[in-house]
Amino acid sequence: MTEEPQKAKEFTITLPGPDGTFEVIALLEHNEDAAQHPRLIKVSKRPLPSPRPASTTERETRVVLSLGSGHQQAAHFFEDVVSPILTTLYGEEGMLTLKIHTTQSATTILELTNEVLFPAANGTTGKPLRILLLSGDGGVVDLVNGLSSKAMSSQYVAPQVALLPLGTANALYHSINANAGANNKWGLHALASSTSKPLPIFTASFSPGARLLVDEARVEEALPTDEKGNGKLHGAVVCSWGMHASLVADSDTTEYRKFGIDRFKMAAKEALYPSDGSPPHPYKGRVSVLKGSDDWTALPEEEHMYVLATLVSNLEQPFCISPASKPLDGSLHLVHFGPTSGDEAMRIMGLAYQGGKHVEDPAVRYEAINGLRIDFKGMEDDGRWRRICVDGKIVRVDKDGWVEIRKEERRVLDVVVA
Numbered sequence: 001m002t003e004e005p006q007k008a009k010e011f012t013i014t015l016p017g018p019d020g021t022f023e024v025i026a027l028l029e030h031n032e033d034a035a036q037h038p039r040l041i042k043v044s045k046r047p048l049p050s051p052r053p054a055s056t057t058e059r060e061t062r063v064v065l066s067l068g069s070g071h072q073q074a075a076h077f078f079e080d081v082v083s084p085i086l087t088t089l090y091g092e093e094g095m096l097t098l099k100i101h102t103t104q105s106a107t108t109i110l111e112l113t114n115e116v117l118f119p120a121a122n123g124t125t126g127k128p129l130r131i132l133l134l135s136g137d138g139g140v141v142d143l144v145n146g147l148s149s150k151a152m153s154s155q156y157v158a159p160q161v162a163l164l165p166l167g168t169a170n171a172l173y174h175s176i177n178a179n180a181g182a183n184n185k186w187g188l189h190a191l192a193s194s195t196s197k198p199l200p201i202f203t204a205s206f207s208p209g210a211r212l213l214v215d216e217a218r219v220e221e222a223l224p225t226d227e228k229g230n231g232k233l234h235g236a237v238v239c240s241w242g243m244h245a246s247l248v249a250d251s252d253t254t255e256y257r258k259f260g261i262d263r264f265k266m267a268a269k270e271a272l273y274p275s276d277g278s279p280p281h282p283y284k285g286r287v288s289v290l291k292g293s294d295d296w297t298a299l300p301e302e303e304h305m306y307v308l309a310t311l312v313s314n315l316e317q318p319f320c321i322s323p324a325s326k327p328l329d330g331s332l333h334l335v336h337f338g339p340t341s342g343d344e345a346m347r348i349m350g351l352a353y354q355g356g357k358h359v360e361d362p363a364v365r366y367e368a369i370n371g372l373r374i375d376f377k378g379m380e381d382d383g384r385w386r387r388i389c390v391d392g393k394i395v396r397v398d399k400d401g402w403v404e405i406r407k408e409e410r411r412v413l414d415v416v417v418a
Ligand SMILES: Nc1ncnc2c1ncn2[C@@H]1O[C@H](COP(=O)(O)OP(=O)(O)OP(=O)(O)O)[C@@H](O)[C@H]1O
Pocket: 066, 067, 068, 069, 070, 071, 103, 104, 105, 106, 107, 135, 136, 137, 138, 139, 166, 167, 168, 169, 170, 171, 392
């Protein structure tokens, strides 16, 4: 039988059935707007001529739909695309065992993790978990922070998370699937995979006065603390100060969010070309990098524009911030440049959209590190210049405060890969 040639906008996903006797074929169509999810054209089952081994995963599956993420399409994508595929794979009975959680507020995923997911992972209730997460990077960071906040028992089994990129930037998803290029399969290709890899994470410690800014910075919250009383947050993507942190913070408003991924570029322009015609702000503080386990070296400069440490290669699908980072390899890279004009900063950032060519530019310091520390030493009076970004969360450090990040050894979450 000859199959009809597929139109360019169509793509097929083939998934193994759980008992090894059939596979599921889903035909989908990309949306004209690449930021919008694809449409399911049809889904069908095909018996396999020779059965494969059945899947042995004994995990309880939970679906998390983050309604506030990206274009707010998580529930539609699940109903229209993911659910019919899962029904074909696991049958109506299988679907009845799925537990579906929908976010009601910005704190739902953290609460769900603390109350339900961590106890199950820790062996106190339920089976090991598989989480189908329809959100952006914010959902992942909430999972990571919830799972890391309490002491793990020896029975702890890291939940597996399958990422379906329903956020705006989806840095972790696009870094894991960096080879897909424009052929974004929206995580559907990994839906039936039981192969997973540990998610590398970092821990950020903050001096005690640091505050988490929430609700468009209208509200300040204390951070969770470590045994020394320092604030602490975990991340899986990025920790930054300077231009990157400011543009993430300034663009996280309902107004800006209407512009989707363009919100970052819009906020960057505002920061780089202040309305009074002055040059962009030179961020003042002492920056040190960690090599080995205790070898801190201070950078010679005390003024900076871009200070960013990342565990991933791509902060957006086309924005390659760290070309040497490989998917889930656990490397941490510093990207740094000093104060400069708006035009020069735009030129350097433009190179990142060309596959990460900025790292070859003489103005940019790019190196593998094990940690990063920023000491403010009273050099910045205005709190807006002391904002730190951890995977999209914004923390304002006090005037004489500091932040220090290090790679975290603990394995709290595994990511499903196809
Ligand atoms: N029902 C809801 N009500 C209010 N806020 C919500 C709700 N659901 C999610 N949120 C919040 O919306 C934000 C969504 O963040 P997320 O990172 O998932 O998406 P994004 O910011 O669009 O994508 P990315 O981080 O990949 O750019 C989070 O702060 C989350 O807590």
